Amino acid sequence: MGFQTLPSSDDKGDRPWWLAALVLIGLALAAVIAFNDLYAQVFTVVGKGVFVTIFVTLVAFFLATLLGLCIALLGLSDSLVLRQIARFYVEVIRGIPILVLLFYIAFVGAPAFVALYNLAVSPLVSAGWLEPMVVRDLSLMWRAIIALMIGYSSFIAEIFRAGFQSVDKGQIEAAMSLGLNRYQRFRLIVFPQAIRVIFPPLSNDFVAMVKDSSLVSVLGVADVTQMAKVYAAGSFRFFETYSIVTYVYLVLTIGLSLVLRRIEKRMREHGSGER
Template identity: 80%
Template sequence: MAPQPFLRHEKDDRPWWLGVLILIGILLAVVITTNDIYTQVFRTVVNGVGVTVFVTLVAFMLATVLGLGIALLGLADSIVLRQIARFYIEIIRGIPMLVLLFYVAFVGAPGFVASYNFVITPLVKSGVAEPILVRDLSLMWRAIIALMIGYSSFIAEIFRAGFQSVDIGQIEAAKSLGLSRYRRFRLVVFPQAIRVIFPPLSNDFVSMVKDSSLVSVLGVADITQMGKVYASGSFRFFETYSIVTYIYLILTIGLSLFLRRIEKKMKQMPRR
């Protein structure tokens, strides 16, 4: 019986879609270099690429560390720690990213400043320290913290699923060999779990590149904000947002292809 279409292996599919995208990208690149309006828009918008990359990398690294910590809490022996982790995950996952961004920027930051100034009141009176103001906290770092908190809950679930995918028999065998909990995690659990963790984790990384555009609502000069400012001043909305879309597609598709190649190499690695 011939194999059903939905059962075919993905390696049998030729990447025609990629060829079409490359062709479209080349055509748009030609338009950008030959049309003065598109050239001007591109030169303006591309100034925000550095901020977008910085926000994405820092926020994702912090979210990964925090998510790993929450996942380990969720797998702890103590029921109190497990419930704390579950409470955090369920609460944060239920808040839209944009709302969380506003909350951290305009509620969390003033609350932090008020708490900090209250704690250092004796030092302020003695002249050792000075109080800080809300405007002293960078809007970009408020946005990074919001993305970190929002994505950490999803990443925690990715880590939890990956760790729980490891056969319990192997963990018991490691215990019988006298390996400590840390060594069991480092030598047995993590090397196997990373094969399960990496694909959804890489998807979240690509998603964060796109969600980093939300920082523009705080006035952070990323790609979207640079496009918004230019379009509002020139009324060239079609040209501007076409360029913004073009740049984001280059970042996300390029990153997706790179991460997919790493994923394939990981699958080819021999299992321990």
């Protein structure tokens, strides 16, 4: 007999004491930051990278979702070639660690793209209409975003595929009998039902990307982790610095998880009401 996922504490009716404990700890740390000059200084420095962390996460996840949806649709197409291309992409990308992918895109993919671009526009460059591109024109932040997009798109593609395949085939056949075309069946029948299956794991990947966005610091992108590394290296205040970094990431991830959990609950209630 295989392992089964235990129901959440909310499903059992337990009060969220864990959340109350986290709120108390968070308030205590906020008080320390407010009244301790050292922690306040660290928080000010680290906080400068919050915008970059949020920007990288939002843009990379949005692009990864679009790419993952396209890959999933290719994997469900009637063409054998398209299905094999989608499966090849998913299996290869899922087998590469995100950190390795970051390095590969930043230091191999970007120079290769620049070389291909310059080759393609070489006639225009020779005519003086365009300037050749150099590798430094591609910022490290956008290289990191592209790497996260590619890395997460393979996992998101599998989430979409599983969600679409969870829809009862009988409903699709009924829609076909009513004369709905492929796009109408997807928009009116498949997607509204599949999104309830897709949303929970998709939201988990969103929270995971908030944490994995810290990997962009290896490229020198000035996110929360990079700002902390620079400050700690210069001040040797490792305990204070990384305590603040932990606090910032917990605020981001737990706050986001609570919001997404609320949205998921409303989607379940809406689905139950429709039935």
